[in-house]
Amino acid sequence: MTIYDLYCDESGNSGGNYLDAQQPFYVLTGWLIQKDQRFKIDSMVRRYLKEYYPEKTELKGAEILKSNQGQKITNQLFREVGHLGCVPFYIIAEKKYCIAGKIVEAFLDSEHNDFVLPVFSWMNGVKKSIAEIIYNVCPQSIDKFENAHKNLSIERISDVQETIISELNDSGHYKIAQAISGSSGYMEDIFWEEAHSLTAMKNKALHSLNLPTFASFIQLSESFARSVGIRKVRFFHDETRQFEEAYPEAFNWYRKGG
Numbered sequence: 001m002t003i004y005d006l007y008c009d010e011s012g013n014s015g016g017n018y019l020d021a022q023q024p025f026y027v028l029t030g031w032l033i034q035k036d037q038r039f040k041i042d043s044m045v046r047r048y049l050k051e052y053y054p055e056k057t058e059l060k061g062a063e064i065l066k067s068n069q070g071q072k073i074t075n076q077l078f079r080e081v082g083h084l085g086c087v088p089f090y091i092i093a094e095k096k097y098c099i100a101g102k103i104v105e106a107f108l109d110s111e112h113n114d115f116v117l118p119v120f121s122w123m124n125g126v127k128k129s130i131a132e133i134i135y136n137v138c139p140q141s142i143d144k145f146e147n148a149h150k151n152l153s154i155e156r157i158s159d160v161q162e163t164i165i166s167e168l169n170d171s172g173h174y175k176i177a178q179a180i181s182g183s184s185g186y187m188e189d190i191f192w193e194e195a196h197s198l199t200a201m202k203n204k205a206l207h208s209l210n211l212p213t214f215a216s217f218i219q220l221s222e223s224f225a226r227s228v229g230i231r232k233v234r235f236f237h238d239e240t241r242q243f244e245e246a247y248p249e250a251f252n253w254y255r256k257g258g
Helices: 035-052 068-083 095-107 118-122 124-137 139-148 154-170 174-181 184-199 210-227 246-257
Strands: 004-011 025-034 087-094 233-237
Touching: 004 035, 004 210, 025 035, 025 210, 035 068, 068 087, 087 095, 087 210, 095 124, 095 139, 095 154, 095 184, 118 124, 124 139, 124 154, 139 154, 154 174, 154 184, 210 233
Parallel strands: 004 233
Antiparallel strands: 004 025, 025 087
């Protein structure tokens, strides 16, 4: 049985700070490589390092991609790696949009909203459309939701809900505003759900984008592997001290589930 290795790394890690102006995106990317090819790939990277960046000990995208020359060199390296059958994977998450998505999940959960039916839980396309509207017309709500998680309270959650309704009504999105008003009797429940995300795993692993993005990354690679008949993939990720326990736990969710 042929074994494949998926090497991945991240960029834009700001923990639970979703509104970091210096790092608005969180990116997780990697290459799927046939195990027998890894030494050939390693030699190729070392050759590029020696030829173009002899003063460096490793290739860092943040440094290389700043120049047009660096981008050309990277494209050339990627083409060579691709010709060896390696497959790139990536997930890009805009943090501000993710807050809008979290608002949808918090206030339009059928368990905590009298106006939302259970079937809405599976209507991901509709959820994305609502999140985009909130992203575009509810700047105060997004700021308040982010800041509320720094010191969670029922009062702060209620204030966020009221602000969302106000901003949606002001922008003409009356139906969405009305739907969110259906959560008014569940502020305590929503508060506890949000509080749970801060304590369910060590070091607030569920509060940052790292873990949910990693879970999506596993799903993406698993779907591809099944589509092309790959039966075994090993994951390699640089150590992230804050989430060193959470990543293996998340990986095991999928390994046991599969």
